[in-house]
Amino acid sequence: MANPHTAGLYRTFVGGLGTLIVLVGLVLVPLPGPGWLIVIIGLFIISSEFHWAQRLLHFVRVNVERWTHWIMAQRLWVRWTIGAATAAFVAVIVWLTLKLTGLPGWVPDLRLFDVIGLR
Structure with a gap:
């Protein structure tokens, strides 16, 4: 300029x-x-x-x-293991986020949420 x-x-x-x-x-x-x-x-x-x-x-x-x-x-099993570990990490982060913030009101009342400790 x-x-x-x-x-x-x-x-x-x-x-x-x-x-x-x-x-x-x-x-x-x-x-x-x-x-x-x-x-x-x-x-x-x-x-x-x-x-x-x-x-x-x-x-x-x-x-x-x-x-x-x-x-x-890498071999297929290594890729699958890394993918599974990544998916598990993401699942834990989502669970922690929902545990701390609570489920949104629009989420249906499912027994699954009681089992995993979100209700």
């Missing part, structure tokens, strides 16, 4: 918006959903103005690709 004052304001706005999105994503990481994706979107926004964020985004991309290739090179 031609005006240094405007360029500074723009960088501040982009940095603030990206940081806010990263923080929201980090809060959502332990919950089921796109927490990490939101973090990466926030980093992408910040990286449009800050070189350190470009390097961090590149590091994340390289390591996600490395992890994906490693998983795909």
Whole structure:
């Protein structure tokens, strides 16, 4: 930008918006959903103005690709075990969240919720 004052304001706005999105994503990481994706979107926004964020985004991309290739090179039982452990972790996080916040009112009254300790 031609005006240094405007360029500074723009960088501040982009940095603030990206940081806010990263923080929201980090809060959502332990919950089921796109927490990490939101973090990466926030980093992408910040990286449009800050070189350190470009390097961090590149590091994340390289390591996600490395992890994906490693998983795909494993035997089927290893992939299934990692998938089952991930599903169990997500189930525990959902259970803890519902235990702490309570079931929403629109959830039907099922005996299952008594059995797993949510009512």
